[in-house]
Amino acid sequence: MTLRIYNTLSREKEPFEPLHPGRVNMYVCGPTVYDYPHIGHAKTYVSFDVVVRYLRYLGLDVLYVQNITDVGHLTDDADSGEDKIGKRAAERRVQPMQLVETYTREFFQATDALNCLRPDISPRATGHIPEMIDLIQRLVDEGHAYVSEGNVYFDVESFRDYGKLSRRRLEEQEASGRVEAGAGKRNASDFALWKAAAGTGHMMRWNSPWGGGFPGWHIECSAMAMKYLGETLDLHGAGVDNVFPHNEDEIAQSECATHAPFVRYWMHNGTVLVGGEKMSKSKGNFKTVAEEIGRFGAQVLRFWVVSSHYRSPIDYTDESVRDAGRALERLQIAVQNADRYLGLPVGDETDASRSAAEELTLQTESLRRLFLEGMDDDFNTPVAVSALFGLASETNRVAATAAHRSPVGARAVTGAREQLSELLGVLGLDVSPASDAAEDDIAGPVLDLLLQARAALRQHRDWPASDAIRDGLKGLNVIVEDRPGGATWRRGSGI
């Protein structure tokens, strides 16, 4: 098995071979921190978190850099408009860095809740202005950039490969009218590396050889990526919206400065629609991660992301998230069934129980292979998830209804349960009852007490009171199950 990754540069799946065997240098474009993280961020950062987790699971030593954009990202993603952060800060009458601080914290709170591993380095653009100035100066010295009225522009015609990532040709871009000439540009497609700060009231400004100003958005990622990861990165990830102009411009700047390939594998994550439409505040369909976690739970949201392939665009609807919640519950129940089975008294082994256990061991191994084959095929998480469902139903077949356990059954169920936990962990999920208890350490003991009280009521044949407790708990999404050894509870809607 070898890992294959779809490379946006070649539009093909390619065997993954890092530059230095055993090591992976990976960069992902981080958020522009001027608002709450939304569902699109959840998809991007969970998807790349799965990539990092899987590469590490394969034994690779991953250095994961994901920046924070805190200056330079303009409202139209290209060269015109206002700085998103400066604009929002002015609207709120706060300093830009106050805004940046607030939303950087929000971002990490959201990604922590979604169980994304923190990047090894989270560089902020404003902390790397000297590196950006050096890089821009190299481009000016090499004739790839020019100064015009305090702005510095990259000369796209000086780079023969411009457009190789997005497969846009210069003539098409200029004909499309997307880019405007003017502001002292030689060509309409030239883009800003450095912008002159207008007036003296501009807070986000730094001195440079070209006067007071601030960096363009694209140069930030080139400067930060190459500072920590070297001239050639193994992996560069971003949302698909960033292919053009952001990532295309990163390639142009970096390769013209270093004369080395900038990125070996470009990965792009599909977009999220909400109810079939692009998310926007004006449409009222802007879904923040914090609110949606409050509605559905962080683990369900994460499971919703991994249930589709990272490159697929997905539509966020309440129904689709509820489906993900029900699916996750099936996996939880299988784990609970396994635990219940392993706690049963030992009974006799029959031919039937022995062959069921042997079958479970065989299926565990083949479903594990299916999971890994899926992940090796460009991180195909839907295939990986289907393997987990297979493992859950195989486990249930042995463990769900048995009245006692057999030694061979216990070995098989233990093996299946360990695989479930391990493979769920590769996806950043944990459905063991212990993880629920850790989230809410009072509810579990209280529920146990309630079931003891209910058992006493049942001994006195007070069925109405016993049923009232069961029904009341059902209303709180706690299912009570009466089993031969006594009643048990689990969270869920009873489906």
Ligand SMILES: [Zn+2]
């Ligand atoms: Zn970037």
